[in-house]
Amino acid sequence: MKIIQGYSDEIYQLGASIQALDHIGSGGKSAIVRAVVDKSTPQELAIKLLDPRCVSADERVQDNRKFSHPNLLSIEKLFNLRYLGFEHIPDWYRRILNCDPNPFESHPIANCTAPSDNLQRVPELINQALGLPPTTDKTLAEFGPDELFVLVMEYCPIPLSQYMKYPGSLNEIPRILTQVCAGLTAMHDAGIIHRDLHIENILLTNEGEAKIADFGSSERWEEPDSRSKARHREDIMSLGLLAFELACGENLLEYDWNDYDETLSERNVPKHFWDICMKAVGYESMFSSAAEFSLALQAQVK
Ligand SMILES: Nc1ncnc2c1ncn2[C@@H]1O[C@H](COP(=O)(O)OP(=O)(O)O)[C@@H](O)[C@H]1O
Numbered sequence: 342m343k344i345i346q347g348y349s350d351e352i353y354q355l356g357a358s359i360q361a362l363d364h365i366g367s368g369g370k371s372a373i374v375r376a377v378v379d380k381s382t383p384q385e386l387a388i389k390l391l392d393p394r395c396v397s398a399d400e401r402v403q404d405n406r407k408f409s410h411p412n413l414l415s416i417e418k419l420f421n422l423r424y425l426g427f428e429h430i431p432d433w434y435r436r437i438l439n440c441d442p443n444p445f446e447s448h449p450i451a452n453c454t455a456p457s458d459n460l461q462r463v464p465e466l467i468n469q470a471l472g473l474p475p476t477t478d479k480t481l482a483e484f485g486p487d488e489l490f491v492l493v494m495e496y497c498p499i500p501l502s503q504y505m506k507y508p509g510s511l512n513e514i515p516r517i518l519t520q521v522c523a524g525l526t527a528m529h530d531a532g533i534i535h536r537d538l539h540i541e542n543i544l545l546t547n548e549g550e551a552k553i554a555d556f557g558s559s560e561r562w563e564e565p566d567s568r569s570k571a572r573h574r575e576d577i578m579s580l581g582l583l584a585f586e587l588a589c590g591e592n593l594l595e596y597d598w599n600d601y602d603e604t605l606s607e608r609n610v611p612k613h614f615w616d617i618c619m620k621a622v623g624y625e626s627m628f629s630s631a632a633e634f635s636l637a638l639q640a641q642v643k
Pocket residue numbers: 365366367368369370371372373387389414494495496497498499500541542544554555556557
């Protein structure tokens with residue numbers, strides 16, 4: 342097994358050829374680890390450790406949806422730990438999964454990044470907040486290797502939330518949104534709605550290409566009828582909220598409308614862009630598709 346220079350000396354082996362390197366993120370129902378697969382040319386990957394206390398079998402299927410589009414994160418494979426040769430859950434694996442932001446438990450993987458939002462992965466609290474019954478009252482130690490799943494996916498190094506903090510990135514907004522629209526359109530065309538589109542679920546490659554990630558809440562509809570159009574709208578509204586957040590740095594749902602003039606002048610938000618955000622969230626009319634949103638954006642850029 343080759344060790345790539347610059348990577349951690351500590352090796353956390355997942356199967357014959359996958360090594361976990363850093364803990365790079367945590368979501369409500371999972372922890373994400375950067376890994377490397379030892380091929381003739383070693384390749385970086387991201388692996389999502391699904392928390393068995395709160396991820397149902399249906400959600401596993403959703404998370405594992407595969408698309409072939411440059412603006413949709415590509416998902417490679419879903420394994421369980423038994424398949425990878427484990428008889429028991431490894432200690433480091435359990436500690437990463439339990440690495441809640443507060444208190445932040447340290448564990449042996451080289452770098453550990455606290456999740457950027459204030460979400461704590463306490464399954465009982467998440468289910469309680471969603472009005473759902475507890476998925477399980479089992480502790481992590483009580484799960485066997487058949488019940489612990491890891492999702493292998495393409496590694497996408499730059500979270501949009503961090504990228505947009507760079508000065509000058511306001512110019513980037515229409516470009517990124519156009520790519521997000523392209524990804525969303527492909528998803529909708531495949532009969533799937535994302536249902537959890539927000540800044541933390543959009544990642545960028547080193548080349549600056551935006552990718553929609555986290556299909557864990559996505560839903561397939563069977564009949565392309567008028568109801569499904571209404572379901573699209575959930576994603577288009579999220580697109581509007583995202584556009585607003587990128588341009589104004591605020592959540593539209595918590596926005597103080599007295600700041601309107603200031604927002605437009607101080608942040609240089611063009612009025613036309615503002616109108617697109619408002620239309621996406623349905624303040625007056627609404628876009629009927631992500632493609633229509635994208636066209637409106639492009640008309641503004643010209
Ligand atoms: N493929 C990936 N490459 C790099 N970072 C990722 C990748 N997938 C997820 N992340 C990071 O981990 C966080 C949580 O992942 P996500 O799939 O959204 O989990 P959850 O379903 O628990 O919300 C993301 O917000 C992102 O910062």
